[in-house]
Amino acid sequence: MDTALFQAVVLGLIAFFGYMHSFMGSTMHNRPIIIAPLVGLLFGDLQKGIMIGATLELIWMGAFPIGASNPPDMVSGAIIGTAFAIISNQDTPAAVALAVPIASLVLIFDNMLMTFFIPFLSSKADKYAEEGDFRGVEKMHLIAVLGVKGLLSAIVALGFYLGAPSVTSILSSIPEFVTEGLNVATGLLPAIGFAMLAKMIMNKKLLPFFLLGFLLTSYMKISVLGVALFGVVIAMLVAGADKKIEGGAVDDNEF
Amino acid sequence: MTMNSKIGRKEFWQSYRRSCSLDASWNYERMQNLAFAYMMIPIIRAVCRTKEEIGRALKRHLEFFSTTPHICTLLVGIMGAMEEANQNDGEFEESSINAVKASLMGPMAGIGDSLIWGTLRVIAAGIAISFSMNGSVAGPVLFFAIINIPCFALRYFCLKQGLQVGTNFLLSMSKTSIMQRLTEGTSILGLMVIGSMVSSMIYFELTMQVGSGDFAQPLQDYFNEIMPGILPLAAFGAMYYLLDRKFKTTTLLAWVFALSVIGKYFGVL
Numbered sequence: 001m002d003t004a005l006f007q008a009v010v011l012g013l014i015a016f017f018g019y020m021h022s023f024m025g026s027t028m029h030n031r032p033i034i035i036a037p038l039v040g041l042l043f044g045d046l047q048k049g050i051m052i053g054a055t056l057e058l059i060w061m062g063a064f065p066i067g068a069s070n071p072p073d074m075v076s077g078a079i080i081g082t083a084f085a086i087i088s089n090q091d092t093p094a095a096v097a098l099a100v101p102i103a104s105l106v107l108i109f110d111n112m113l114m115t116f117f118i119p120f121l122s123s124k125a126d127k128y129a130e131e132g133d134f135r136g137v138e139k140m141h142l143i144a145v146l147g148v149k150g151l152l153s154a155i156v157a158l159g160f161y162l163g164a165p166s167v168t169s170i171l172s173s174i175p176e177f178v179t180e181g182l183n184v185a186t187g188l189l190p191a192i193g194f195a196m197l198a199k200m201i202m203n204k205k206l207l208p209f210f211l212l213g214f215l216l217t218s219y220m221k222i223s224v225l226g227v228a229l230f231g232v233v234i235a236m237l238v239a240g241a242d243k244k245i246e247g248g249a250v251d252d253n254e255f
Numbered sequence: 256m257t258m259n260s261k262i263g264r265k266e267f268w269q270s271y272r273r274s275c276s277l278d279a280s281w282n283y284e285r286m287q288n289l290a291f292a293y294m295m296i297p298i299i300r301a302v303c304r305t306k307e308e309i310g311r312a313l314k315r316h317l318e319f320f321s322t323t324p325h326i327c328t329l330l331v332g333i334m335g336a337m338e339e340a341n342q343n344d345g346e347f348e349e350s351s352i353n354a355v356k357a358s359l360m361g362p363m364a365g366i367g368d369s370l371i372w373g374t375l376r377v378i379a380a381g382i383a384i385s386f387s388m389n390g391s392v393a394g395p396v397l398f399f400a401i402i403n404i405p406c407f408a409l410r411y412f413c414l415k416q417g418l419q420v421g422t423n424f425l426l427s428m429s430k431t432s433i434m435q436r437l438t439e440g441t442s443i444l445g446l447m448v449i450g451s452m453v454s455s456m457i458y459f460e461l462t463m464q465v466g467s468g469d470f471a472q473p474l475q476d477y478f479n480e481i482m483p484g485i486l487p488l489a490a491f492g493a494m495y496y497l498l499d500r501k502f503k504t505t506t507l508l509a510w511v512f513a514l515s516v517i518g519k520y521f522g523v524l
Contacts, residue, residue: 020279022276022277022278022279022281022324023275023276023279024275024276025275025324025325025403025406025407025410026275026277026278026324026325026406027399027402027403027406028376028398028399028402028403029399031380031398033380033383033384033387033394033395033398034395034398034399037387037392037394037395046392047390048390050387050390050391050392050394050395051387051388051390053387053394053395054383054384054387054388054394057380057383057384057387058380058384058456061377061380061452062504064372064376065278065281065372066368066372068283068286068321070281097512100508100512104505111283114281114282114283115282115283115284118280118281118282118284118289119282119283119284119285121280121289122282122284122285122288122289122317125289125292125317126314126317128313129292129310129313129314129317130310130314131306131310132306132307132309132310132313134296134299134300134309134313137289137292137293137296137313137317138293138296140289141276141279141280141289141290141292141293144279144280144282144289145276145279145280148280149279177516177519177520178516178519180519181512181515181516181517181518181519181520181524182512182515182516184459184515184516184518184519184524185511185512185515185516186458187457187458187459187460188457188458188459188490188511188515189508189511190452190456190457191453191457191459191487191490191491191493191494192494192498192504192507192508192511194449194452194453194456194457194491194494195491195494195495195497195498196498196504197373197377197445197449198446198449198491198495199495199498199499200369200373201369201373201442201445201446202446206442206443206446209442209443209446209447209450210446210447210449210450211450212447212450213446213447213448213449213450213451213454214450214451214453214454214484214488215450215454216447216450216451217450217451217454217455217484218454218482218483218484219483222451223385223451223455224381224382224384224385224448224451224452224455224456225381225382225385227447227448227450227451228378228381228382228444228447228448228451230447231443231444231447231448232444234443234444234447235439235440235441235443235444236440238439238440238443239436239437239439239440239443240436240440
């Protein structure tokens with residue numbers, strides 16, 4: 001088996017492992033911060049994998065499944081982006097430039113599976129249910145899981161195998177200002193993710209806590225972990241204090 | 256697991272294990288329906304007697320379902336307790352099972368999504384990324400541990416509570432202000448971490464020089480004298496504003512790419 005084919009198979013297996021996170025307790029090992037280092041490990045450059053993983057994680061900070069909205073397919077993007085960056089000796093910006101569009105493309109395919117294929121199995125499960133057939137219902141669930149995740153993994157392997165010759169040559173012929181521009185973009189993109197997250201929880205009452213976190217790091221250079229620990233203390237003080245105030249108010253009314 | 260329950264150790268752990276697959280067959284029609292039925296099966300098998308009852312129970316749990324996967328076991332427990340009550344108590348109103356499920360999954364998703372996807376994951380990523388940026392293996396390892404140790408514990412606790420107290424659980428939770436305070440506390444924590452990350456993880460510099468000769472200085476330095484991190488904060492503010500104006504994230508992504516390359520070409524960035 002030639003090298004490219006072998007690498008494609010390995011990437012397909014990593015992809016399958018990543019996709020299966022939702023079968024193993026939604027452990028989030030499908031996130032780039034874990035998947036990219038795995039690619040790095042198997043392609044002989046663990047450090048680069050870890051660093052690419054960190055950047056992609058920042059960019060997709062605001063991407064997570066909530067209700068009926070699905071995030072870009074991070075598994076395929078992170079795996080193919082990291083693999084090409086390592087084999088063609090490129091740095092993080094190249095991985096990002098590949099990962100972002102790939103993740104959006106594969107999501108379209110995944111969306112079709114989730115719109116047609118799984119609902120079809122679901123209606124078959126209804127029939128088994130009517131007959132009181134446990135096995136049939138279980139089978140539909142498992143076919144949905146293995147079918148979808150198997151197909152997506154095959155796309156990752158195939159995409160790498162077919163794209164390898166052209167993508168490597170394209171990557172090495174990109175003009176310098178574009179690569180540098182991509183580098184600037186990688187630094188800026190996390191702003192979108194952070195804004196998406198903040199929009200979920202921010203309101204006027206909570207704005208000071210956001211600014212406090214920002215200022216602690218800007219002026220006092222406290223790390224994220226440090227701010228998180230301060231955050232725990234402040235959350236305990238603020239959210240814990242509420243009850244006493246309410247209790248006091250109730251007592252006042254009674255007497 | 257009450258004394259006389261047919262839901263024993265075996266069924267408990269089977270459901271626990273199966274609950275791990277809640278998001279694995281997600282679909283646009285009924286979302287997590289297949290997985291929900293899949294994890295109810297060990298309980299249905301233990302509790303229901305006739306083929307007809309089994310069929311009705313299976314159909315019930317193949318209906319639309321959607322909640323945060325890591326805490327779904329709370330509902331599995333409550334549903335299990337209700338299915339068993341349905342068998343033991345002739346007066347039991349069967350339709351109340353799905354009514355309870357439908358009314359609880361929304362609020363649970365609200366709390367769970369912001370607690371786990373919105374806060375725990377963000378804190379784990381924030382801490383891990385600072386290690387990963389330096390190429391340290393501690394990054395991915397910490398990320399995995401910070402998320403999964405509490406999540407698997409929570410999954411266990413939820414199933415146990417759900418089975419033990421059935422529907423009373425959420426009633427007792429909402430009587431005390433625990434939920435409300437938990438949400439407020441985690442929001443504070445989450446926002447502080449996001450604030451810290453805006454300062455340390457957005458890289459935005461203006462390399463353009465201003466002034467001439469010996470006095471030439473990067474524009475960047477002037478901004479840093481006003482306030483360190485003011486440019487990242489401005490970038491964050493702009494994105495927040497645009498998202499608020501209903502701009503799509505893919506549109507924003509494309510603009511950031513385009514403007515960065517153009518900015519580099521003209522030497523501003």
